[in-house]
Every structure is written in C-alpha cells, then in structure tokens.
Amino acid sequence: MTPGESRVSADRIRWLQARLLDHYGSQHWWPGDSAFEVLAGTILVQRTRWRNAELALTNLRQAGLLTPDAVAAHPVEQVENLIRPAGFYRQKARRLRSVSQWVTGNRGIEQLRSRRTGELRQQLLAMDGIGPETADCILLYVFHRPVFVADAYARRLFHRLGWQHGSARDDYDALAGTVQDAVNEDAEFFNEFHALIVAHGKSVCGKSPRCRRCVLRVMCSSADPGPDATGHPGSGH
Ligand code: SF4
Missing domain, CATH: 1.10.340.30 (Hypothetical protein; domain 2)
Known part of the structure; x- marks a missing residue:
C-alpha cells in the first residue's frame, strides 16, 4: 500500500462495527435531555x-x-x-x-x-x-446527520488496522471522507460506530495497545503476536 492509500471498504467498516458492538454493546450516545x-x-x-x-x-x-x-x-x-x-x-x-x-x-x-x-x-x-x-x-x-467522526481514536485505530496509511493517519478530512464514501449508512449507524471506536480506544487500543485482549486482532496488521481474546492466532507485524 502506498502512502495515503486506503484499504477501507464497506465490508470492513461493517465488520468492525459488528465486532465492536458485539463486544462492547450499545453505547447510548450522546447523553443529554435536549x-x-x-x-x-x-x-x-x-x-x-x-x-x-x-x-x-x-x-x-x-x-x-x-x-x-x-x-x-x-x-x-x-x-x-x-x-x-x-x-x-x-x-x-x-x-x-x-x-x-x-x-x-x-x-x-x-x-x-x-x-x-x-x-x-x-x-x-x-x-x-x-x-x-x-x-x-x-x-x-444534534442534527442526526450520517457523518463519520474521524477523531484521534479513529485515526489511530484505522492506521493500526492497516486500513489507512501515510499522511492520512493525521488527516481528519482524509479518513472522514474515505469512510463516508465507502459505506452508505444512516446516522444511527455512525452514532454507534463513533461511540464504539471511542470505547475501544479507551479500553484496549490506546497509546499502549493491549492487543492480547483485543477482539480486532484477527484483522489487525499491528497486533502483537500471541493468543487473542477469541482464540484466533495473532497476525503479527
Ligand atoms: S490488535 Fe492491538 S493494535 Fe490492533 S486494534 Fe487491537 S489493540 Fe489496537
């Protein structure tokens, strides 16, 4: 993959969403009475x-x-x-x-x-x-529009998964545009997707990733080798 190239696809996005949802459950974002x-x-x-x-x-x-x-x-x-x-x-x-x-x-x-x-x-x-x-x-x-929030958690995760390389790692608009172009989903999907990525970034894929506990390691090009949370072999670096 050349710098800036993307491996983001609709299938991968949906796999990621489903895997995180299955593991963390619905996050019920964003809290607020109005x-x-x-x-x-x-x-x-x-x-x-x-x-x-x-x-x-x-x-x-x-x-x-x-x-x-x-x-x-x-x-x-x-x-x-x-x-x-x-x-x-x-x-x-x-x-x-x-x-x-x-x-x-x-x-x-x-x-x-x-x-x-x-x-x-x-x-x-x-x-x-x-x-x-x-x-x-x-x-x-607030406005329930189907947009992808390409925050630091998302950029780090997509980079580590090996789906988004090069300067795009630090480029908010590049990742947001790539994900929105790849998948045609509604606001409810993106609502949950962003919340799940934040949950994963906070608990597992932070600055020091805890790959052995990670449910994404089977698809991750940065995973530490070793037994994973689901019994899949690690994919290594
Ligand atoms: S396997 Fe490691 S680097 Fe890859 S997503 Fe999981 S915690 Fe992050």
Missing part, C-alpha cells in the same frame, strides 16, 4: 474528560442556563464561572456563547434542521474554536 444540552456537551468535552463536562452541564442546568436563549442573554463571565470544571473555561464560554447566538439568530435548533449538512458544517466551522471533530459531533448527535 438538543442544546448535547450541543453544549460537544463543546464542554473538548480537551477534557466527560465527567468534567458533566459537572459543567450540571452547573449550567442548576443556574437555568442550559438553553441557547439563556446563554446568549447572560454575561459571559457568569457562564465562565459555571463551566470551570470543564477547563479552558474562558474559551469554552465564548464558544458556547457563539453557538448559542447562532442558534437563537436562526430561531432555534429545530429551524436549523432544514439546512443541508454541508451548509451547517460550513457555518459551524466558521465559529472560533469549532474544528472538524466538534462540528461533526454536532452534525451527528
């Missing part, structure tokens, strides 16, 4: 753990600031104080404010649902502090 709570969560979880984002969401909820109207109307300093547990609270408060103003300026999330995916993505990316990963999480979990 579309705006999900939207706020995608910003608060940037560069921190979910439990810290949750603390910030709880503070916003208790203060009555878990609506776009409330965030847009209140002083940004008040939002900063409430979301301190999520870290980077100054930047995140401004991002929350920008996205809230975008929502209120367009008469709410329900009104925005009629827009095309490309248009929504462009508008999200135009906001300070919203990159491709956050934009795609918003598209997937």
